[in-house]
Amino acid sequence: xxxxxxxxxxxxxxxxxxxxxxxxxxxxxxxxxxxxxxxxxxxxxxxxxxxxxxxxxxxxxxxxxxxxxxxxxxxxxxxxxxxxxxxxxxxxxxxxxxxxxxxxxxxxxxxxxxxxxxxxxxxxxxxxxxxxxxxxxxxxxxxxxxxxxxxxxxxxxxxxxxxxxxxxxxxxxxxxxxxxxxxxxxxxxxxxxxxxxxxxxxxxxxxxxxxxxxxxxxxxxxxxxxxxxxxxxxxxxxxxxxxxxxxxxxxxxxxxxxxxxxxxxxxxxxxxxxxxxxxxxxxxxxxxxxxxxxxxxxxxxxxxxxxxxxxxxxxxxxxxxxxxxxxxxxxxxxxxxxxxxxxxxxxxxxxxxxxxxxxxxxxxxxxxxxxxxxxxxxxxxxxxxxxxxxxxxxxxxxxxxxxxxxxxxxxxxxxxxxxxxxxx
Numbered sequence: 185x186x187x188x189x190x191x192x193x194x195x196x197x198x199x200x201x202x203x204x205x206x207x208x209x210x211x212x213x214x215x216x217x218x219x220x221x222x223x224x225x226x227x228x229x230x231x232x233x234x235x236x237x238x239x240x241x242x243x244x245x246x247x248x249x250x251x252x253x254x255x256x257x258x259x260x261x262x263x264x265x266x267x268x269x270x271x272x273x274x275x276x277x278x279x280x281x282x283x284x285x286x287x288x289x290x291x292x293x294x295x296x297x298x299x300x301x302x303x304x305x306x307x308x309x310x311x312x313x314x315x316x317x318x319x320x321x322x323x324x325x326x327x328x329x330x331x332x333x334x335x336x337x338x339x340x341x342x343x344x345x346x347x348x349x350x351x352x353x354x355x356x357x358x359x360x361x362x363x364x365x366x367x368x369x370x371x372x373x374x375x376x377x378x379x380x381x382x383x384x385x386x387x388x389x390x391x392x393x394x395x396x397x398x399x400x401x402x403x404x405x406x407x408x409x410x411x412x413x414x415x416x417x418x419x420x421x422x423x424x425x426x427x428x429x430x431x432x433x434x435x436x437x438x439x440x441x442x443x444x445x446x447x448x449x450x451x452x453x454x455x456x457x458x459x460x461x462x463x464x465x466x467x468x469x470x471x472x473x474x475x476x477x478x479x480x481x482x483x484x485x486x487x488x489x490x491x492x493x494x495x496x497x498x499x500x501x502x503x504x505x506x507x508x509x510x511x512x513x514x515x516x517x518x519x520x521x522x523x524x525x526x527x528x529x530x531x532x533x534x535x536x537x538x539x540x541x542x543x544x545x546x547x548x549x550x551x552x553x554x555x556x557x558x559x560x561x562x563x564x565x566x567x568x569x570x571x572x573x574x575x576x577x578x579x580x581x582x583x584x585x586x587x588x589x590x591x592x593x594x595x596x597x598x599x600x601x602x603x604x605x606x607x608x
Contacts, residue, residue, distance in 0.1 A: 193460075209271045214322065224306075234302075237278055261280065347571040349604075350596055356454060381402075381403070395415060395416055398416070401414060408429040421447065427442075441558065460524075475512060475519065479501060479505060482500070483517045484518045525566065550565075
């Protein structure tokens, strides 16, 4: 696990107590996620249908592809508020440019339409407040009494910190194939063939055996036609990309655009996430607390929804340091790190030094995030809170199993909280 985390820029812990060990996602039912929605209201006769849908073992992009096929509409006519990982039971909100009765008629294995209603506003990515989790950790590495003491001690440290390090979790990059940031790095550098090959070739141990062999052969031969024949049907996105290259050899930009737009964006966002993880890891490695504002930091005040306002990065200096420190300790502001882009603000002081070091190591310039060949993938960048607060955290230990219930604000990863409790 530690090695996999290092690949995506994650190093270190904020808590000092040894962890409980254990395993998550042994079964999809061990990882239950429910969106806390800010969906648009009911509007009779509206052109859109909002549906609350419960799924088991469905990754969001592949579910959208299947729903679009069943409804015989473009996947562009289906939107959602948040992307969810596959191995889980998830309840999330979707929006369809389809009449309500057609949405309610959907019949897909392990997919349940809980509610549907008409509205006049399209749901957009990010239109949610947070997520509610119920997670089971199995096969704890310590006896029940010790597990209780461990979880209690770690919870106390997290409360003092005001949350946990807000790392982008492994699933941001691909739980089995953590490659989205690698594809994104190539896209940002204008290396589109390399981006394609990082996605469709690039075999990684642990993935589907048939797909692994197809990727291995493609990496060795560069034969996209043979890879198309060998790639299993379940790898529908890879097959779509390969099919395009067989029809239009050498058009790697066009091939990438065969993928769903939000998946294309996830490549660039994955690279930004990797860089953020590296900055946060380095700050912690240097012993600089993620919840303590320093001279030169940029802090995010709360917006009207009570979430960190990533569009308002306020500089910290000697004149306002004590005031900002009180706001951070009261949960009214958050120390931030960069999601690098063409216009992202950069901190000063020690944090600025870390940010410049990471950018220099990657050979990056701000203008690299302007992508003229695929303009929609360009990113201006923003800031992200270094510490993620936890609400209503409760846990219970039963034998070799622990169950945790909690809420996180949107964009924060339950696995990044769990790693503090489990320590590997």
